[in-house]
Amino acid sequence: xxxxxxxxxxxxxxxxxxxxxxxxxxxxxxxxxxxxxxxxxxxxxxxxxxxxxxxxxxxxxxxxxxxxxxxxxxxxxxxxxxxxxxxxxxxxxxxxxxxxxxxxxxxxxxxx
Amino acid sequence: xxxxxxxxxxxxxxxxxxxxxxxxxxxxxxxxxxxxxxxxxxxxxxxxxxxxxxxxxxxxxxxxxxxxxxxxxxxxxxxxxxxxxxxxxxxxxxxxxxxxxxxxxxxxxxx
Numbered sequence: 105x106x107x108x109x110x111x112x113x114x115x116x117x118x119x120x121x122x123x124x125x126x127x128x129x130x131x132x133x134x135x136x137x138x139x140x141x142x143x144x145x146x147x148x149x150x151x152x153x154x155x156x157x158x159x160x161x162x163x164x165x166x167x168x169x170x171x172x173x174x175x176x177x178x179x180x181x182x183x184x185x186x187x188x189x190x191x192x193x194x195x196x197x198x199x200x201x202x203x204x205x206x207x208x209x210x211x212x213x214x215x216x
Numbered sequence: 217x218x219x220x221x222x223x224x225x226x227x228x229x230x231x232x233x234x235x236x237x238x239x240x241x242x243x244x245x246x247x248x249x250x251x252x253x254x255x256x257x258x259x260x261x262x263x264x265x266x267x268x269x270x271x272x273x274x275x276x277x278x279x280x281x282x283x284x285x286x287x288x289x290x291x292x293x294x295x296x297x298x299x300x301x302x303x304x305x306x307x308x309x310x311x312x313x314x315x316x317x318x319x320x321x322x323x324x325x326x327x
Contacts, residue, residue, distance in 0.1 A: 146317030
């Protein structure tokens with residue numbers, strides 16, 4: 105257990121539905137990352153927060169995806185109008201002052 | 217664009233050394249990382265190296281960086297069955313916050 109938690113751990117939804125995932129980072133960490141990982145691939149960077157500011161977004165992040173970190177603590181990732189291609193593991197990581205990112209266990213999304 | 221490549225599989229016998237290789241394309245990489253992912257578990261940072269270093273050793277792990285060839289390797293000495301996992305190489309670049317991960321190398325350690 106790294107201290108980063110994600111909820112839910114699994115989500116099954118029908119195509120076209122909206123889903124929201126939550127990440128609770130290690131409490132003193134001001135940096136937070138979201139990644140997507142599909143089977144047989146490495147994590148793909150989606151977005152980065154420093155405190156409550158979203159400082160970088162990947163071009164992979166279509167306009168159906170939005171992420172927030174309203175108080176600089178937990179973060180949410182919402183996917184609107186889900187598509188089957190959104191099926192993946194969504195990973196959150198937090199980081200303090202050093203180089204180490206601490207990854208959560210992930211939320212596995214299956215879009216039917 | 218940035219790309220990080222790794223071979224997909226490596227199989228070694230318990231007690232032997234494992235060498236996992238990685239190549240990257242971004243010459244402005246500042247840090248290079250090795251992560252381990254065990255089945256059903258999250259990613260765990262094993263070690264990292266700053267781009268102005270050639271080598272870093274941490275117990276059984278040795279990282280070698282050839283910046284000219286953009287080649288990174290991770291050597292695991294005295295490989296144990298508990299080292300069986302997927303190993304990811306990753307890079308970060310100054311001026312951007314994103315990390316680029318490779319596709320991972322699945323290491324299988326035979327008893």
